Amino acid sequence: MPVLGHTQYGKAEVRVVRVFRDTDPHRIADHNVSVALSGDFADTHLTGDNSGVLTTDAIRNTVNAFAREAGDAVGAPEAFGRALARHFTAVPQVSRARVRIETYPWRRLEHDGQPHPHAFTRDGGHTRTTTVTATDDGGGWTVSGVAGLVVLKTTGSEFHGFHVDRYTTLAPTTDRMLATEVSAQWWHADDPADWNDSHRTVLGALTSAFAGHHSLSLQQTLHHVGVAVLTAGPGIGEIRLSLPNKHHLLVDLSPFGLDNPGEVFHADDRPYGLIEGAVRRDDLPDPGPAFAGW
Structure with missing residues (x-):
């Protein structure tokens, strides 16, 4: 008899750019965030009961809100991912949250031979990646x-x-x-x-x-x-x-x-x-x- 196996769901590729204006020169954090939640979600698959489902819109909104609320942690994708993962594992029906982040580096443009404090160009050399996994028992791991x-x-x-x-x-x-x-x-x-x-x-x-x-x-x-x-x-x-x-x-x-x-x-x-x-x-x-x- 067929049975339901492992499932997960979430919001993929939430593009969020955070500008830090509290310092001069300004700083930029540019992330592409994907969140996957696992846990007690069998009912929504088997009966259509969605009462335990945290909406993917709420996941997206959380990423955007944390980009404002998490402060300097947003500048390091590992710290940002940990803050998000721990937040989602606090949801009662979530047993594991995996947050994957691609970070796009920027470098300052030069003006009159000096780095400009507010102008940037995208550095296309590589992408920084981060995966943070948290479990509801306080465990987890971080991979850069x-x-x-x-x-x-x-x-x-x-x-x-x-x-x-x-x-x-x-x-x-x-x-x-x-x-x-x-x-x-x-x-x-x-x-x-x-x-x-x-x-x-x-x-x-x-x-x-x-x-x-x-x-x-x-x-x-x-x-x-x-x-x-x-x-x-x-x-x-x-x-x-x-x-x-x-x-x-x-x-x-x-x-x-x-x-x-x-x-x-x-x-x-x-x-x-x-x-x-x-x-x-x-x-x-x-x-x-x-x-x-x-």
């Missing part, structure tokens, strides 16, 4: 991250010695272009003193490790980057990395009577190799099952 961070090295990367079968056509190389679009999530086993500073530290460690590592494979680079992040970011228990190999293929210019000593490439967007993995502290249990679906 980054998406769309494109990094590239023109040299310092090799790939050879791989298994060869009858379908292998890739030639080994001791010097290749290495590029990837980093998606990373890191779980905070302990809270940092400053969420924004922690995010900058992790991002700096990640990009520095990628830049300085002589890579024998993207898999090896993934591990090297993960170790660097856990070493630099105190309190981080695990980092999960998804690294698509953004292939750059050498263009054959011989039909035009030209050589190409590793200078002209075609950026091939698909298909692509996808390397994924996690690096965690050895003094903590593997959080995989507990944090499935982060």
Whole structure:
């Protein structure tokens, strides 16, 4: 006999921009917030009884109101997400609230050679991500991250010695272009003193490790980057990395009577190799099952 399985509902992609005018220069926090609630909602599925349902409009309104009421916490998506998640788990029928936030960075425009206090341009380099999960027993976890961070090295990367079968056509190389679009999530086993500073530290460690590592494979680079992040970011228990190999293929210019000593490439967007993995502290249990679906 069919039975109802796990359900959740909420409001997705609430776009909220908070301007902090109480300081000069002004500051901006630009978030895209998605909330998912789980709990005792079987009746609305089985009988149509909506008496226990907090409306998705109320969820949206809460996000907007908290953008005003939460003060400086709005400037750090982890703190903002925690405030929202704890609010929603106080609703009697909610047992778990998951708040996912994409944060879009802005940087100041310059005027007369100086950063302008009130004018900004959207920094399209990457998106900061946050997932806060709270449970009605006071538990939960916070995961920070980054998406769309494109990094590239023109040299310092090799790939050879791989298994060869009858379908292998890739030639080994001791010097290749290495590029990837980093998606990373890191779980905070302990809270940092400053969420924004922690995010900058992790991002700096990640990009520095990628830049300085002589890579024998993207898999090896993934591990090297993960170790660097856990070493630099105190309190981080695990980092999960998804690294698509953004292939750059050498263009054959011989039909035009030209050589190409590793200078002209075609950026091939698909298909692509996808390397994924996690690096965690050895003094903590593997959080995989507990944090499935982060």
